[in-house]
Amino acid sequence: MTNAATAAVHGEHDSNPWWTRAVVYQVYPRSFADSNGDGIGDLGGIRSKLDYLAELGVDAIWLSPVYPSPQHDNGYDIKDYQDIDPVFGSLAEFDALLTAAHSRGLKIIMDLVVNHTSDEHPWFVESRSSKDNPKRDWYWWRPTADASSAGAVGGPPNGWGSAFSGPAWTLDPITDEYYLHLFARQQPDLNWENPEVRRAVYTMMNWWLDRGVDGFRMDVINFIAKRAELVSGPQASLGGGSPMGPQIHDYLQEMHREVFAGRTGEHLTVGEMPGVTVEDARLFTDPARAEVDMIFQFEHVSLDQGQTKFHFLPRSLPALKASLGRWQGGLAETGWNSLYLNNHDQPRLVSRFGNDSEFRFESATLWALVLHLHRGTPYIYQGEEIGMTNVHFESITDYRDIESLNHYREAVAEFDRTGQFDQAPATVLEGVHTMGRDNARTPMQWDDSAHAGFTSGTPWIAANPNFAAVNVAADRAAKRSVFRFYQRLITLRHTLPTVALGDFTMLEPNHEALYAFTRTLGSETLLVVANAADAPLTTPLPADLSGAELLLGNYPAAEQTGTGEAPLRAWEARLYRLATRTANS
Ligand code: NOJ
Numbered sequence: 001m002t003n004a005a006t007a008a009v010h011g012e013h014d015s016n017p018w019w020t021r022a023v024v025y026q027v028y029p030r031s032f033a034d035s036n037g038d039g040i041g042d043l044g045g046i047r048s049k050l051d052y053l054a055e056l057g058v059d060a061i062w063l064s065p066v067y068p069s070p071q072h073d074n075g076y077d078i079k080d081y082q083d084i085d086p087v088f089g090s091l092a093e094f095d096a097l098l099t100a101a102h103s104r105g106l107k108i109i110m111d112l113v114v115n116h117t118s119d120e121h122p123w124f125v126e127s128r129s130s131k132d133n134p135k136r137d138w139y140w141w142r143p144t145a146d147a148s149s150a151g152a153v154g155g156p157p158n159g160w161g162s163a164f165s166g167p168a169w170t171l172d173p174i175t176d177e178y179y180l181h182l183f184a185r186q187q188p189d190l191n192w193e194n195p196e197v198r199r200a201v202y203t204m205m206n207w208w209l210d211r212g213v214d215g216f217r218m219d220v221i222n223f224i225a226k227r228a229e230l231v232s233g234p235q236a237s238l239g240g241g242s243p244m245g246p247q248i249h250d251y252l253q254e255m256h257r258e259v260f261a262g263r264t265g266e267h268l269t270v271g272e273m274p275g276v277t278v279e280d281a282r283l284f285t286d287p288a289r290a291e292v293d294m295i296f297q298f299e300h301v302s303l304d305q306g307q308t309k310f311h312f313l314p315r316s317l318p319a320l321k322a323s324l325g326r327w328q329g330g331l332a333e334t335g336w337n338s339l340y341l342n343n344h345d346q347p348r349l350v351s352r353f354g355n356d357s358e359f360r361f362e363s364a365t366l367w368a369l370v371l372h373l374h375r376g377t378p379y380i381y382q383g384e385e386i387g388m389t390n391v392h393f394e395s396i397t398d399y400r401d402i403e404s405l406n407h408y409r410e411a412v413a414e415f416d417r418t419g420q421f422d423q424a425p426a427t428v429l430e431g432v433h434t435m436g437r438d439n440a441r442t443p444m445q446w447d448d449s450a451h452a453g454f455t456s457g458t459p460w461i462a463a464n465p466n467f468a469a470v471n472v473a474a475d476r477a478a479k480r481s482v483f484r485f486y487q488r489l490i491t492l493r494h495t496l497p498t499v500a501l502g503d504f505t506m507l508e509p510n511h512e513a514l515y516a517f518t519r520t521l522g523s524e525t526l527l528v529v530a531n532a533a534d535a536p537l538t539t540p541l542p543a544d545l546s547g548a549e550l551l552l553g554n555y556p557a558a559e560q561t562g563t564g565e566a567p568l569r570a571w572e573a574r575l576y577r578l579a580t581r582t583a584n585s
């Protein structure tokens with residue numbers, strides 16, 4: 001259904017932004033579809049799959065970065081913001097993709113990575129060349145620490161660590177000063193305090209919007225504003241926590257004024273923001289403040305992480321419900337949620353929160369139903385719509401992600417030094433199996449031919465060996481299809497204003513297996529009940545189901561019992577429309 005048609009169905013509610021009733025699909029271009037046999041996915045590959053995405057029914061595609069890049073972090077290290085990396089295609093091919101997407105009613109959202117550039121970006125090449133280069137102040141340069149600063153004398157300015165292991169400061173021999181990089185050393189942080197940097201970014205964003213793109217997913221955008229003590233000595237105690245500084249709201253408001261304010265048309269801005277609270281999020285997404293439409297928060301995907309993300313913890317359904325429920329409540333009156341369990345940085349949801357062997361179909365569809373019935377804009381990550389799973393490569397040499405490889409190298413070196421058990425190679429590899437980002441980055445599984453039909457060449461990372469059983473063709477031919485279930489969820493969001501806009505109420509917050517909630521708009525109440533466990537649910541469902549209409553379930557209709565006392569089966573999820581009660585009924 002096109003946006004205009006969806007808006008028509010929503011009738012009186014269509015004054016709300018288009019993205020309240022939209023579903024976004026994330027493509028990780030490297031791993032989606034390869035059209036030229038070089039083993040790396042590309043724009044031609046994406047174009048060849050647009051009919052597939054249109055059939056799924058999504059409204060917009062978010063493209064992970066396709067700009068020229070040395071690819072140390074798979075494109076999140078950009079060396080030219082206004083071109084396409086030859087490995088993915090060309091600007092002409094990008095325009096062709098955009099036209100082809102728009103002709104199918106699909107919007108294209110670009111990834112905007114402006115917290116940092118690549119160290120090969122001409123801005124940084126200039127900046128590092130001398131202390132008095134005009135671009136010196138476009139990045140964060142600091143001398144080695146002296147006695148008055150937090151860092152060890154003669155070392156980095158302070159002890160801040162990079163997200164990809166090791167210190168966040170690297171000494172550059174050219175000028176003998178340190179530069180800041182919150183991620184890899186090949187990803188130096190831009191200095192947003194410099195107005196020239198901000199202007200250059202806004203010019204670039206306007207260039208893409210003028211070209212026809214429909215918005216931006218903004219990479220770690222809250223980190224563009226740095227806490228003063230992170231970058232300016234002397235620092236008594238730096239502490240840990242988020243690097244985000246309070247200027248962030250000014251920057252985002254300025255960006256909105258300079259880039260979006262004068263534009264007509266339907267755009268989307270979603271800011272990735274690690275470490276923010278629901279109170280922060282209300283400020284970021286309050287339409288009256290004109291900052292961003294929605295954010296990606298991390299609380300619910302951090303609950304199972306220990307001292308590092310690779311030190312994973314047991315999962316708790318009550319904790320997950322408490323977190324997601326709090327975000328639903330916190331943004332109920334003002335602001336808007338994005339909804340995701342998967343993206344290119346997260347393990348596969350069916351392996352993390354479900355049962356990816358015996359109940360793969362059931363648990364994939366359960367989480368789909370639960371997530372898509374929350375209030376917010378749902379994001380589907382490629383392969384999620386066919387229930388793709390985590391991968392367990394036997395050797396660390398099969399992995400490609402800089403974060404996992406750096407962590408493995410550091411941890412195992414530590415083990416060699418101290419013999420500390422949790423750093424033993426097998427334990428570290430288990431952490432990578434369970435939490436590593438390559439779980440999301442193995443090739444999209446299209447069919448059971450070589451390399452899952454992703455490439456005719458040798459893929460840059462091997463396909464998950466389960467591709468013969470788990471693939472698009474098999475899923476779509478199956479009686480129980482995850483793809484068709486997602487199609488129905490998307491249609492529900494397009495057609496039922498209660499799914500898009502209804503108030504959210506969590507039920508049974510402490511139940512260890514039951515995820516249950518209602519959505520209410522006017523006189524309509526929808527009920528979701530989901531048994532997130534391998535064993536049947538035996539406790540009664542938390543609502544009067546007499547006269548209720550079953551709108552969607554993940555077990556065949558003949559097997560649904562539909563009565564109030566009925567237990568739910570393993571990983572069974574149902575969506576009901578409850579009967580409307582009058583005052584005397
Ligand atoms: C967040 C992105 O999602 C991730 O993939 C990337 O490595 C970091 N930001 C750095 O750009």
